[in-house]
Amino acid sequence: MKIPIIKYSDTFLNSVSWFMKVGGITLWPFIVLREVHDSTDFWRKRATRIINHESIHIKQQAELLIVPFYILYVLEWLIKIFVYWSTTKAYYAISFEREAYSNDENLDYLKSRKSYAWIKRIIK
Numbered sequence: 001m002k003i004p005i006i007k008y009s010d011t012f013l014n015s016v017s018w019f020m021k022v023g024g025i026t027l028w029p030f031i032v033l034r035e036v037h038d039s040t041d042f043w044r045k046r047a048t049r050i051i052n053h054e055s056i057h058i059k060q061q062a063e064l065l066i067v068p069f070y071i072l073y074v075l076e077w078l079i080k081i082f083v084y085w086s087t088t089k090a091y092y093a094i095s096f097e098r099e100a101y102s103n104d105e106n107l108d109y110l111k112s113r114k115s116y117a118w119i120k121r122i123i124k
Helices: 010-016 041-063 067-084 087-093 095-103 117-121
Strands: 005-008 024-027 030-033
Touching: 010 024, 010 030, 024 041, 030 041, 041 067, 041 095, 067 087, 067 095, 087 095, 095 117
Parallel strands: 005 030
Antiparallel strands: 024 030
């Protein structure tokens, strides 16, 4: 089985987008993306970037044996809600997201990524 398994579902993403609209989500071993409604260069580049972003989360999940990733992700988000008093700001401050957003345009990042690279982004 090739990981990640990419699926497309606007319905699913709308059902889990409680605090903000998301373009994709990683739920091991799946990456669920919004359905592409046209094949313009803009949408292809955007989809490639999102897949790379979510693939970084796949690596993070694998190195933490999946379940601890979700526990740490939610705990960090909850703590940062109290730091920033905003669910959206807290989301963007999560160390896992900071690593993924910092590198989602670098399509070679996963080839050179060091294990646990997200750790140095917890406090900073």
